[in-house]
Amino acid sequence: MRKISLGLGTTALFFFAAGAYAQSWMPPPESQRCPSKWGAGDERGSGNHMKPASVLKGAKLIRTGEVIELGHVLRQGMPLQATRQFNLHMKRTNMSPQANQRGGNEELVTSEIGQVGTQFDGFAHQTHGDSMYNCFKVSETGTRTGFTKLGIEKVGALITRGVLIDVAALKGVETLPDSYEITPDDLQQALARQKLKLEPGDAVIIHTGWGRLWGKENARYMTRSPGIGVAAGEWLVKQDPMLLGADNIPVEVAPPKDPQLSGPIHQMMLVVHGIHLLENLKLDELAAKKVYEFAFIIQPLKLQGGTGSTVAPIAVR
């Protein structure tokens, strides 16, 4: 591994792209995945890990009071998928007629605010056909103004132990190659290198270096990314995290190694296992400072019936 070069030479690409973990995965039938391990009717999934104990576990990692921001600025010029948009329109200043000449400013935003920027996925975001997490149905719960089940407003703030798994550092690169598939071995070796073990309820954050392209090479950032493959996903499910995050759009490798599949990790995590995803993280500072264990705090917006939320999470140590 140590010979890997930073360049995108054919050798490196071949090495990374080797199909050692090519898979054939399919979402299990409803009978095998419902009710979820959190019980029939559960809408919280991995959010059930959020309890006073996880808060205390996170809080005790706060030693210096240093806060590291993990969210990108929301602005025009950030990468946006497909027809998504982010428009902020500043209104005319409204001047009150009273003696104190108080003027007011405010902005109208038109945006897929649940799915832009640094972004937290709720369970109504993804489906297997008509079926979502815990077998809630789109046809029964989807309305024009939001979902009656699994809405993001039900998540609430999450505080827990955060663990950064720096796969780029493991590989000795600033940025993993385009469409590199992170394997279970990669994750385990990176953790061993960092002398850390995952625990149930962790916020597991994976550093690929891909976030370096944000706002600079948007087209490349959008169309492909290094990330976890199906095998790594299955290993992570077993670790029972509160959420999985990364500094790329889909957390997972894109495009998927199996061309028969579309976003298998999205389906595995959000639909099958009810594990939240956290995308487009800004991890450069965390990685540069080698902060591998920290208090992780996130406050998703309470968008009623929403599929996700743009967020501004932090690491505190």
Added chain:
Amino acid sequence: MRKISLGLGTTALFFFAAGAYAQSWMPPPESQRCPSKWGAGDERGSGNHMKPASVLKGAKLIRTGEVIELGHVLRQGMPLQATRQFNLHMKRTNMSPQANQRGGNEELVTSEIGQVGTQFDGFAHQTHGDSMYNCFKVSETGTRTGFTKLGIEKVGALITRGVLIDVAALKGVETLPDSYEITPDDLQQALARQKLKLEPGDAVIIHTGWGRLWGKENARYMTRSPGIGVAAGEWLVKQDPMLLGADNIPVEVAPPKDPQLSGPIHQMMLVVHGIHLLENLKLDELAAKKVYEFAFIIQPLKLQGGTGSTVAPIAVR
């Protein structure tokens, strides 16, 4: 005080509305307020209190790990000022053509997202004529897509000691009367009753009980509210807080007692002193549980050039 009735009888109204604190306040000229105490060119104002020390001060108040949410759900049917709106439009499910039948859902939101719901005010929100905090000018920094100075994206997460001042409890009522002006005495007596003192850098949260009307009596909630008057505002400025919040729209009493003034507390805090405001808090649980001191955590969205942010803050104890 103990004789005050819950009803809105004329006696109670007279008592509360008595003009003991009628004021004549005007924003000082620029020469007296600029540069601000945080220095020429400063854009952070009271946000400068946010440092590792404030984080540690907040974190040490986390003892049980209990989290109390302070944000309302964002939904149609919540009170909205003037022409502000909140519309969430769920899109058609997008079904991928691959074998795993992965469907995706997302929502378009059109909203004055910086100024709706439980909401944090940045300094570009308010002016004295053309002049904002630290004498930044609207005419020089305002664009159609945001402000080049004082934008909300510069605030970042805030963690500090939070103090709830329960004025409603002091008065023995669930909800302070319409347009009741909270005085410096009220604040000091409430703190004495709670056996707490304010410290510089606190997140000062005032419970009026007005939030009980949220989503139930929207018209009344919007048109007037109990809140701090000019005298209380000036007293609070001296306490040097990181922010001032309340369970009403404007933090301040509405309408102002001096009809010559429009939103004097908004101008005093945001323009003159650079102190953030936090509005429309959901404080029922905090007040009911008598949680008067806590870790306060808030993550404003990083809306580039924005005037504020809808938020989902929490208290942790």
Added chain:
Amino acid sequence: MRKISLGLGTTALFFFAAGAYAQSWMPPPESQRCPSKWGAGDERGSGNHMKPASVLKGAKLIRTGEVIELGHVLRQGMPLQATRQFNLHMKRTNMSPQANQRGGNEELVTSEIGQVGTQFDGFAHQTHGDSMYNCFKVSETGTRTGFTKLGIEKVGALITRGVLIDVAALKGVETLPDSYEITPDDLQQALARQKLKLEPGDAVIIHTGWGRLWGKENARYMTRSPGIGVAAGEWLVKQDPMLLGADNIPVEVAPPKDPQLSGPIHQMMLVVHGIHLLENLKLDELAAKKVYEFAFIIQPLKLQGGTGSTVAPIAVR
């Protein structure tokens, strides 16, 4: 008929609401309605009447050059169905830096622009299950950004002979009673009174007087309306019009007389027969001036893939 009172007394209501035309209608199966009479794959339906001949027929009715506007102003405060909205946000004036001090103003509009105000319905607006006009399927042609078939951009300007059928005048009232069902007899008697006959390709406009409530009694305007019932609809289909319009929301009586049905005229016209509807017309001036025959001109917006268009049609005589 001439004894009918303007009041909503029980007698009048009984008379109008009498169930003489209670019906049991259902959309015919696809095998009976596809291909449409305009041919397999046709997307224009009644718009096929728009030809040089219809233009000439309309143009020869222009004798004085008088133009009567048939569209309402688009503004906040107009009646809007369900969650539809119309928001116009005027932006900050943009001042160019050059010597001539040229300032520019523009507005952002967020609205269901295909379905608000005086409004023209295309065929993608309505379905029978998954099936639309000429058996195009929602599941095959609907995308998040519009329909690939039947889009409103394919209609183009329509010019033809317009005929106003003044049912309110026939009944001797300014406004037909709430939920009055217009019958085939009503239409034929009104035409006889006006000494006019319908011809294939006409723009048939029905005056109910309901438009008098626009912007004044919005709740009443929205929840019910006098309009054509199933029998009148079937009679009108036989007249082979280019479009059917009225000064109410749905053209048809609301609610429908048969509680088993939802919007049967919408389905009959748009799905089964491919006849355009034109809603929320402003007909007060046309009716007051007794302009019963005129050149009718309408220019739907070319919203690609859209279901309809807000419009500003005119009558010219």
Added chain:
Amino acid sequence: MRKISLGLGTTALFFFAAGAYAQSWMPPPESQRCPSKWGAGDERGSGNHMKPASVLKGAKLIRTGEVIELGHVLRQGMPLQATRQFNLHMKRTNMSPQANQRGGNEELVTSEIGQVGTQFDGFAHQTHGDSMYNCFKVSETGTRTGFTKLGIEKVGALITRGVLIDVAALKGVETLPDSYEITPDDLQQALARQKLKLEPGDAVIIHTGWGRLWGKENARYMTRSPGIGVAAGEWLVKQDPMLLGADNIPVEVAPPKDPQLSGPIHQMMLVVHGIHLLENLKLDELAAKKVYEFAFIIQPLKLQGGTGSTVAPIAVR
């Protein structure tokens, strides 16, 4: 003239760009332009030409009934200036619960709908400093939700004689060179070639061929265009038209030949003289068929307080 090549060789460019009409123009002071020739308080400007006489003049040009559409389709992928946008979001199909399985579709549009696509400019669109047409002031009439004076809803449908001036055909080219300034001579020679004279109240439409780039070379289409210069503008003002249109964004040459000026024709027409502009016309069919004189019909949307309207105008002959 006949030697001009279609290519963009340096000779052709030099010829076209020659500064024969370099100008120094400035908007006259308010004292010289207010009240306008249409009287103090007038808000209609050149729209005052719209009278029964203009309608009859237009209508008598309808001989064959042929309609030629002059509006582009509104869609993503069309050229848009600066931060303007056009987004059409098709909602989820709403299925009624009744027996007839009536489904409904509708779209939300977020767009600067007054200033996108084929587009008609009202007088609130442009200013000289704070001053608009007839000296209405932005500071006095501009609100966050529209202008209280000069709003586009006051224009109404316009019908008149339309005249196409085909400058591209005069020059023997399909498309005039980038930033070619059309001169008074060009206009007069083109009219002479077409054996037509302008009359007061005409809709004057100029064919540059630039519209051929629409949707194909958007960046080029947006950043510069052949069009009328100041001298041609002044000549056209004397012809007293109802409106001026062209198949480019600004009607005028862009960038202006005098770098001290920003959009002088916009200011000359909309602010100084109150003459409407009509932009981004689709003129290929009209020019190819050599339809130089026709009935011109346009129906601006009645956007209350709006600065303009996207439109779908037509020529009829």
